[in-house]
Amino acid sequence: MDNIVLIGMPGAGKSTVGVILAKVLGMNFIDSDLLIQKQEGLLLKDIIEKEGQQGYLAIENQVNRDISVDNTVIATGGSVVYCTEAMEHFRRTSKVVYIKLSYDTIRKRLGNIRQRGVVLSEGQTLYDLYLERCPLYEKYAHIIVDAEGLGIEELMESISLKV
Template sequence: MKNIVLIGMPGAGKSTLGVILAKTLKMPFVDTDLIIQQTQNRLLQEIIEEDGIDVFLSIEEKAILDLDVQGSVIATGGSVVLKPEGMKHLKENGFVVYLQLPYMEIEKRIRNITTRGIVMQKGQTLLQVYDERVPLYEKYGDAMIRCMGKNMEQITKEVKKLWEGIK
């Protein structure tokens, strides 16, 4: 059985939706950010600050490549699309759903930009991160859900309908 893989910007609601979706569909839930924190015994932001972005992305990619689950809802980190091998692995046995939000909404939702563990180069703005990643989310997504103005229940119903259409 395929996985449902949630991708999108930090603040798009991947982890929150993932939990609700997993309960609704009676599937296990996996959060790759939590896997990274558990295996590294550090917060994402600590890894980025102490080891740098390249090391963090390698750790994230290894966590993805080591992931061996079926029939699960997987919430990924926003930077997962930066490593093609990791995305290839997720797509091999996954239905990838891009949770799309306009930049202004992402900006509103992210209050803790310096502590959240967002992969950003020095001097890079959140808008630049958004502009860099959106084409990758669109490339890798098998489906896109426009989340603006919708609550989690509505988004869950949309993903469930898509999922039931491909099963």
């Protein structure tokens, strides 16, 4: 298991800390949301608009499931935990790290979540999404890092000590 996969809510800092973590540990870095955008030739929000929620999740599952790398930090989209094949692949090939934050912190960090390409069901609030996803993050994580009150450097250090 020489990869590190970062999971957590949108706004948890997966991409930001992932780049720094990769530099410090001498690893490569991949943002799976960017892989999805590259494959589809569209922004995440536009893929969701075009394909619908289930269509987007099928694409997200395929892209993440097909990642085959070594010595790499992989920042995932927050909805990857709905993608069973992808998550089972990551559990086999990587250390999965859940960056855990309170709902209040996530809410404060996120602006327009639809602009960010967040997968939301019709009528679903950010709080509903938080309650739905947190148990899935915990289910798939090898390591849970409480990031509450931590800056990016502190979070990176906390993750690097646990992996």
